[in-house]
Amino acid sequence: xxxxxxxxxxxxxxxxxxxxxxxxxxxxxxxxxxxxxxxxxxxxxxxxxxxxxxxxxxxxxxxxxxxxxxxxxxxxxxxxxxxxxxxxxxxxxxxxxxxxxxxxxxxxxxxxxxxxxxxxxxxxxxxxxxxxxxxxxxxxxxxxxxxxxxxxxxxxxxxxxxxxxxxxxxxxxxxxxxxxxxxxxxxxxxxxxxx
Amino acid sequence: xxxxxxxxxxxxxxxxxxxxxxxxxxxxxxxxxxxxxxxxxxxxxxxxxxxxxxxxxxxxxxxxxxxxxxxxxxxxxxxxxxxxxxxxxxxxxxxxxxxxxxxxxxxxxxxxxxxxxxxxxxxxxxxxxxxxxxxxxxxxxxxxxxxxxxxxxxxxxxxxxxxxxxxxxxxxxxxxxxxxxxxxxxxxxxxxxxxxxxxxxxxxxxxxxxxxxxxxxxxxxxxxxxxxxxxxxxxxxxxxxxxxxxxxxxxxxxxxxxxxxxxxxxxxxxxxxxxxxxxxxxxxxxxxxxxxxxxxxxxxxxxxxxxxxxxxxxxxxxxxxxxxxxxxxxxxxxxxxxxxxxxxxxxxxxxxxxxxxxxxxxxxxxxxxxxxxxxxxxxxxxxxxxxxxxxxxxxx
Numbered sequence: 373x374x375x376x377x378x379x380x381x382x383x384x385x386x387x388x389x390x391x392x393x394x395x396x397x398x399x400x401x402x403x404x405x406x407x408x409x410x411x412x413x414x415x416x417x418x419x420x421x422x423x424x425x426x427x428x429x430x431x432x433x434x435x436x437x438x439x440x441x442x443x444x445x446x447x448x449x450x451x452x453x454x455x456x457x458x459x460x461x462x463x464x465x466x467x468x469x470x471x472x473x474x475x476x477x478x479x480x481x482x483x484x485x486x487x488x489x490x491x492x493x494x495x496x497x498x499x500x501x502x503x504x505x506x507x508x509x510x511x512x513x514x515x516x517x518x519x520x521x522x523x524x525x526x527x528x529x530x531x532x533x534x535x536x537x538x539x540x541x542x543x544x545x546x547x548x549x550x551x552x553x554x555x556x557x558x559x560x561x562x563x564x565x566x567x
Numbered sequence: 568x569x570x571x572x573x574x575x576x577x578x579x580x581x582x583x584x585x586x587x588x589x590x591x592x593x594x595x596x597x598x599x600x601x602x603x604x605x606x607x608x609x610x611x612x613x614x615x616x617x618x619x620x621x622x623x624x625x626x627x628x629x630x631x632x633x634x635x636x637x638x639x640x641x642x643x644x645x646x647x648x649x650x651x652x653x654x655x656x657x658x659x660x661x662x663x664x665x666x667x668x669x670x671x672x673x674x675x676x677x678x679x680x681x682x683x684x685x686x687x688x689x690x691x692x693x694x695x696x697x698x699x700x701x702x703x704x705x706x707x708x709x710x711x712x713x714x715x716x717x718x719x720x721x722x723x724x725x726x727x728x729x730x731x732x733x734x735x736x737x738x739x740x741x742x743x744x745x746x747x748x749x750x751x752x753x754x755x756x757x758x759x760x761x762x763x764x765x766x767x768x769x770x771x772x773x774x775x776x777x778x779x780x781x782x783x784x785x786x787x788x789x790x791x792x793x794x795x796x797x798x799x800x801x802x803x804x805x806x807x808x809x810x811x812x813x814x815x816x817x818x819x820x821x822x823x824x825x826x827x828x829x830x831x832x833x834x835x836x837x838x839x840x841x842x843x844x845x846x847x848x849x850x851x852x853x854x855x856x857x858x859x860x861x862x863x864x865x866x867x868x869x870x871x872x873x874x875x876x877x878x879x880x881x882x883x884x885x886x887x888x889x890x891x892x893x894x895x896x897x898x899x900x901x902x903x904x905x906x907x908x909x910x911x912x913x914x915x916x917x918x919x920x921x922x923x924x925x926x927x928x929x930x931x932x933x934x935x936x937x938x939x940x941x942x943x944x945x946x947x948x949x950x951x952x953x954x955x956x957x958x959x960x961x962x963x
Binding site: 400 | 576579580583584587588590591592593596597598600601602604605606775933935937940943944945
């Protein structure tokens with residue numbers, strides 16, 4: 373079942389029709405799908421990867437991947453949730469690759485906390501996502517608070533147990549309540565996959 | 568969603584939502600670059616979903632149908648569900664019919680009912696070869712292989728221009744179909760001429776790339792109309808336009824009519840309920856297709872499933888005594904009309920049935936010609952048990 377976040381009403385019939393059209397060979401219909409969801413997915417990638425450049429690459433990679441795998445999409449889950457699933461796993465891969473590649477860079481980043489994002493973006497919330505939350509926490513916050521998915525749906529997106537997610541989210545909530553947004557924290561982002 | 572414990576916290580959460588939703592992208596849209604990459608990389612060939620339009624990458628309904636029903640329906644759900652079957656995942660070796668997951672053509676190939684003409688024509692470095700052909704009086708199908716150009720895509724992109732209705736023109740109008748000429752070596756709609764010089768007429772024709780096999784295309788014609796007088800063996804003249812090659816490819820293909828396992832029944836059985844009735848006039852069963860002809864009369868039944876939806880035209884499902892069931896295609900144009908003559912094609916039955924029950928049903932359609940779907944995304948069908956009737960099929 374689809375629940376919409378306020379202000380972002382997506383006509384599911386149009387999306388379903390577009391998917392059918394793409395599967396029937398009308399590639400151009402995929403443009404509708406991209407334009408409906410690209411901003412959401414871009415923003416999601418940006419808050420997980422904390423880099424405009426990486427988010428730009430990621431959103432394109434994700435939509436290409438979704439297109440290539442479209443035949444595997446089963447209509448039992450909402451298309452948006454499936455899109456997030458692809459995005460989540462893609463970002464997870466990126467974070468892992470980056471972690472291997474950039475251990476030294478993250479040491480550097482500790483001294484230069486703003487190196488990963490555009491200083492123009494600096495406002496309390498940006499800082500919260502960039503500095504105070506891990507990538508996994510950002511992911512939880514977006515899926516739960518912004519997209520308002522149930523823990524079961526989040527479990528499907530992240531391929532993990534919903535009870536674990538519930539606990540993690542409870543911890544995150546306490547952290548947010550405790551924390552003032554303008555206080556610093558750990559700059560290191562890392563996404564974890566729990567089962 | 569959870570209740571937030573204090574106003575500050577819920578405000579913070581609302582702020583997060585707002586910020587996230589108002590986040591701008593650095594460009595207006597990534598769609599152009601994504602579409603370009605998709606064009607370069609293509610869709611994964613693996614077909615895993617049953618019932619999807621996997622078999623044909625693209626399918627084009629004949630211009631004749633467009634003329635009758637209006638060009639608007641071509642993009643939306645008019646592709647026959649019979650055509651929309653999945654392809655086997657194994658790579659295709661040898662016969663094209665063998666590798667297609669079209670049970671009718673598989674069976675025809677296995678039983679040795681199809682032929683392998685292997686006739687070819689070359690123009691401008693491109694060779695087209697008719698590798699497989701099947702004909703049973705109700706269905707004609709042939710596959711063509713291309714040499715000289717090597718790419719997955721075989722079918723040209725087709726532009727269909729809508730027909731402007733002119734009350735002065737009495738004869739049937741055909742939509743103008745043109746090919747996108749930007750890439751060389753892609754095939755358009757074939758012209759199939761009979762020995763009497765007339766074009767082959769069919770209720771449903773389509774053609775499209777064969778997934779899982781490069782350089783292969785299938786042309787399929789069902790519910791043939793003007794072949795009865797032709798006898799069992801004759802020669803077809805097939806002309807195929809190819810992009811960026813001026814000269815059309817003309818191939819003469821001998822066909823031999825399949826006569827085994829064919830059942831043809833002339834019928835006259837009517838069922839009536841309230842204001843609607845239909846009379847079944849003909850049933851044909853062949854190894855590669857099933858065909859049902861009937862006449863509708865009266866006023867189509869309506870059913871209110873949901874606000875904003877009205878009832879589609881009548882569709883038909885045929886079910887044998889073992890429960891094998893196939894549905895007809897049709898259009899989602901509104902208002903639904905009653906057709907004086909209906910000629911539908913279905914998938915073939917795996918074995919000759921003893922009985923066939925015809926079950927009329929309708930879909931619920933909204934203003935934009937979209938069918939109502941249930942929670943699983945499946946189109947909702949409404950059956951009319953009072954209109955069902957059973958045909959006794961004599962065993963051979």
